Amino acid sequence: MLEKIQKPNDIKKIPADQLPALAEEIREFIIESLSKTGGHLASNLGVVELTIAMHRVFDLPKDKLIWDVGHQSYTHKILTGRKDGFETLRREGGISGFPKRSESDCDVFDTGHSSTSISAGVGYVRARELKKENYSVVSIIGDGALTGGMAYEGLNNAGKSKAPLVVILNDNAMSISKSTGALALYLAHIRSTKKYYCAKEHVKSLLSAVPVVGDKLERTIRTAKGLIKDAIYDSSNMFENFGFQYIGPVKGHDLEDLIEALQVAKIMRRPCVVHVFTTKGKGWKPAEENPGEYHAVTKKSSAPS
16 A cells, blocks of 8 residues: 555545555554664654544645654655655665655654754744644644653743644653653543543444434533533643643544544644554564664664564
């Protein structure tokens, strides 16, 4: 299926039921490629489904995807037509290991490390307003990068502006190694609630048990809306207190849930956080068991055993 993706938005032509197979093909390609070139392995394996979902929901290069820790952008590069350049990854004259505006119109902000994406997103949102243009701005930030002070400057400014900005929090409880500190404990508490999913399943069961028309259906829909509102928009949530709507926690390797959550975020008319929890190194057992060791690899250490 990767041969069908030669340019941005080609992924939209892939049938939805084939997307999980595409994710596995991308993982195989990344592992094989990095066995020859070296590069950031575990961090990229963890965001394959998330990147696929973003490319399904948003339109590139019109919409702006701003990566915070840019070494997670390998799948993004593959889906924007740069697969054949991976043999030159991080070599002189080859493709960069990070987003690079000179490399593609789909890379809108040159970045490495980190905590800058939300502030950059605020800048794009302001430019969009001044130029009276219409596109989505999406900032992708990891839980490790969220400990940086500039991230909170961005949250502060974005929440005050009330302008549409989607912030995707890729929470894998890791930076290069395991995350520590108060924020890590707070995010772990949010992940453990899974309140959003309980509400979704309850809504589905309610709707399936009522007739198509009538007062009972109307009452059920009102109840369902209340359940979703209570589950997604928790007023005690830190992000809500910053002025953001909150969606999550979302399973970061479930494409159906990811696409649904991002579609909701896209139509929000105010700042929105989509909290996604992922597994660093997903899909290759050595990297899942030792994500810190396989964060970045040399040619020899990346070859599958």
